[in-house]
Amino acid sequence: MPTTTGHAATPPAAPLHAAIIMDGNGRWAKKRALPRILGHRAGVQALRRTVEAAPDCGVGVLTVYGFSTENWRRPETEVSELMGLLKTFVDNDLEQLAREGVKVRILGRREGLKPDIVKIIERAESRTAENSRFLLQVAFNYGGQADIVDAARRFAEAVERGEARAADLDEGVLERGLSTAGVPHPDLIVRTSGERRLSNFLLWECAYAELIFQDVLWPDYGPEHLKAAVAEFNKRERRYGGTTVDDVYAAG
Numbered sequence: 211m212p213t214t215t216g217h218a219a220t221p222p223a224a225p226l227h228a229a230i231i232m233d234g235n236g237r238w239a240k241k242r243a244l245p246r247i248l249g250h251r252a253g254v255q256a257l258r259r260t261v262e263a264a265p266d267c268g269v270g271v272l273t274v275y276g277f278s279t280e281n282w283r284r285p286e287t288e289v290s291e292l293m294g295l296l297k298t299f300v301d302n303d304l305e306q307l308a309r310e311g312v313k314v315r316i317l318g319r320r321e322g323l324k325p326d327i328v329k330i331i332e333r334a335e336s337r338t339a340e341n342s343r344f345l346l347q348v349a350f351n352y353g354g355q356a357d358i359v360d361a362a363r364r365f366a367e368a369v370e371r372g373e374a375r376a377a378d379l380d381e382g383v384l385e386r387g388l389s390t391a392g393v394p395h396p397d398l399i400v401r402t403s404g405e406r407r408l409s410n411f412l413l414w415e416c417a418y419a420e421l422i423f424q425d426v427l428w429p430d431y432g433p434e435h436l437k438a439a440v441a442e443f444n445k446r447e448r449r450y451g452g453t454t455v456d457d458v459y460a461a462g
């Protein structure tokens with residue numbers, strides 16, 4: 211099985227990597243005639259429930275889309291509320307996550323974030339750096355295209371410094387410049403709320419992911435929904451560009 215990244219053809223070893231586009235907070239709030247921020251706050255509770263349930267669902271890495279590079283287009287108050295939620299999440303949950311062996315990694319661009327938010331991110335990462343039971347990745351100020359551009363730029367800079375040649379560029383080199391480097395690609399990408407788009411999430415890493423769309427609004431998400439997503443994933447036959455799963459595994 212030809213691959214230069216070593217990721218794409220890796221058989222799905224348990225535990226799985228699940229990535230989630232947590233969509234529907236606004237609609238959840240609207241249905242209740244509540245301000246949108248209350249939908250996002252309820253979304254944090256759903257995130258807590260989902261992280262807690264993940265190991266029992268066979269998930270060992272969970273990557274969630276917390277704030278996209280496009281979310282800056284939202285009204286300023288909503289943007290600052292979403293920033294505040296990251297702070298609240300870290301303030302309230304970091305110690306427990308750390309004690310439970312969860313490693314936290316924040317994906318995306320640090321440039322453009324306020325210094326206090328960068329500090330919070332660094333605190334979350336350094337406090338949990340030694341953990342390895344479970345990996346929680348929060349994509350924050352993240353965009354799949356921006357991440358690929360940043361990786362390409364890193365490589366171009368190496369060329370400018372004379373440390374690499376254009377011909378050295380391949381999938382593996384680009385991969386190592388992504389903010390997701392070093393972690394196997396997601397096995398499944400879930401989007402809640404019934405929308406069926408990737409919205410610039412994990413564009414490189416989604417190459418062989420199973421896409422699973424669930425109709426539930428994110429604040430209502432819980433263990434049963436994650437279990438159902440994994441069950442749906444387990445029903446799918448992954449071929450990685452080959453013919454059958456057996457052929458793919460036989461090819462190594």
Ligand code: FPP
Pocket residue numbers: 232233234235236237238250251253254257275276277281292295296299348350403428
């Ligand atoms: C999409 O719902 C959700 C977001 C843009 C933000 C997701 C954030 C959380 C779930 C809070 C937890 C985040 C962190 C970083 C701890 P939407 O507002 O687009 O909903 P709508 O499509 O119904 O309007």
